[in-house]
Amino acid sequence: MVEDTTRLLGLAGLAVTGVADGPDGPVVDLVTADEQARRCPECGTPARRSKGRRVTRPRDLPVGGRRPSPRWCERRWCCDEPGCRRGSFTEAVSAVPARKRLTSRVRSAAGAAVTDGGRTIVQSARDHDVSWPVVAAAFTAHAAAVLPDQPQPVEVLGIDEIRRGRPKWVLDEATGTWQTTVDRWHVGFCDLSGGQGLLGQVEGRTAQVVADWLLARPRAWRDGVRHVAIDMCTIFKSAVGQVLPHAQLVVDHFHLVQLANATVTEVRRRVTVQVRGRRGRKGNREWELRNRLTRSAARMRAEHVDDLEGELAGLPERIGVPILAAWNAKEDLLDLLALARTHPNREDVADLLYRFHRRCAQAGLPELERLATTVQTWWPQILAFIRTGITNAGSEGTNRVIKTVARDAYGFRNPVNQRLRTRCATTRRARGHLDPR
Known part of the structure; x- marks a missing residue:
């Protein structure tokens, strides 16, 4: 017995x-x-x-x-x-x-509840009837046991930044300028071709910190990276070109669509102020159509597209014509991006690109000229997206999880603890995945 x-x-x-x-x-x-x-x-x-x-x-x-x-x-x-x-x-x-x-299994269970169970440290401390420092130490020990020291080889690497709070500034009395003492940006590196999730994070948003993280990986690991997906950030472009010159940069199409919609909104707001002398409001048809203007025509019924064009044509010429031109240019760009994953030939890509640039040039709008310049500057990376279909959606999804973890914890004071919690939350593919056994 x-x-x-x-x-x-x-x-x-x-x-x-x-x-x-x-x-x-x-x-x-x-x-x-x-x-x-x-x-x-x-x-x-x-x-x-x-x-x-x-x-x-x-x-x-x-x-x-x-x-x-x-x-x-x-x-x-x-x-x-x-x-x-x-x-x-x-x-x-x-x-x-x-x-x-405390027994060893109490500490192990408390740390595993945070690392792999998705609980906060406070919640795990309440569940196991222990103090916050005990759970924090148990979580750190458990995370060190289950997380790999070095990521496995990656073929498609995603790089994206996320803001973890407001920066802190201090006045430099010698120069009379404000200097940043705490940088509230985190840059994350994600595996877009495998299941490793978030590979790591660095504090700051400069080309040097990105290059330092990449240089900390072995030479064979860096040579295995074939594509790098980024948004239209020159910081990431400079760092990747310096450390991974053989890798092909790919621009995520989500940011291009977002930029095109922002261009349409800027044109609508500017012409409304110029003609009406105020911002748009209820009763102004161009303001009431603001959501339909940012919707893709490919996802609308044909009669709805015809109604939208008719509504814009019925507005005052100084308002309807510029907005219609900006909307058509935006749709031309979306048609160009829709060629991704369809294996298009060079003629189809060149025809749609020419149609987009011709539309922007004929409109004579500064917002469209700026959009066309951006597309021309990043065209090699945009063409890489059309040919490969690689997106940075994995990094964007990881950022969503990072924000959720920060909200559950009511914010983090220590960025090192935040990166460790984030790494655990974005690495597991299912509950019980991070198991040292």
């Missing part, structure tokens, strides 16, 4: 001698069953002379829905080895290390 109770409790190195009912749960009496506990932790010599006994009450996980109260009667031993600096010691086992009032 006693042996069965020992197996049920499952604390290695300890044996159950009795169980009694207590005010807060069962009280379990324990004794040491591991002979190795008699060895001196300093010199390893087995002790032969006892110095007395002491009773400790380590806290353990619930068993059968009830939390037991272990009561361990452990011995103190004298080390008679002449060369040993330690005169005495108390028994300790792997389940309850020396000078610990």
Whole structure:
């Protein structure tokens, strides 16, 4: 019976001698069953002379829905080895290390709940009835055991930034300028071709910090990167061109569509102010059509597209004509991007590109000229997207998870802890994925 109770409790190195009912749960009496506990932790010599006994009450996980109260009667031993600096010691086992009032599996469960269970440190501390620092230390230890030191080789790398708060500034009295003391940007590196998720993050948003992270990877790892997906950021473009000159840069089409829609909105707002002398409001048809103007015509019914064009043609000429020109240019760009994953030939790409640039040039609008210049500047990377169909959607999805983790934690004061929590949350593909066993 006693042996069965020992197996049920499952604390290695300890044996159950009795169980009694207590005010807060069962009280379990324990004794040491591991002979190795008699060895001196300093010199390893087995002790032969006892110095007395002491009773400790380590806290353990619930068993059968009830939390037991272990009561361990452990011995103190004298080390008679002449060369040993330690005169005495108390028994300790792997389940309850020396000078610990919690069992190892309590700490492991608390850390795993944060690392792989998606809980916050506060929530895990409440569930396991321990303090915040204990769970934080357990989480750090568990994360170090399950996260790889170096990422596996990647063929398609995604780079994107995310803001973790407002920057802090300090006035430089010598120059009279404000200098940044805390940079609230994080740049993340994601595996877009495999299942590794977030590979790492660096603080700051400069070409140097991006290049330093890439240079910290082995040469064979860098040589294996074939494509790098980014948004239209010159910082990432400069760093990748410096460290990964053989990799092909790909611009994510989401940001191009976003830029085209922003251009249409800028034209609508500008002409409304110029003609009406104020911002658009209810009763102004161009303002009421603002959401339909940013919707793709390919996702609208044909009669709705005809109605939209008719509505714009019915507006005052100084308002309807520029907005219609900007909307047509935006749709030309979307038609060009729609060629991705269709294996287009060079003639089809050249025809749609020429149609877009001709539309922007004939309109004579500064907003469209700026859009056309941006497309021309990033055309090699845009063409790479049309040919490969690679997007940075994985990085954008990772950023969504990062924001969710920050909101659940009510913000982070320590960026190192935030990066570690983020790495765990964005690496697992399913619950129980990050398991050191």
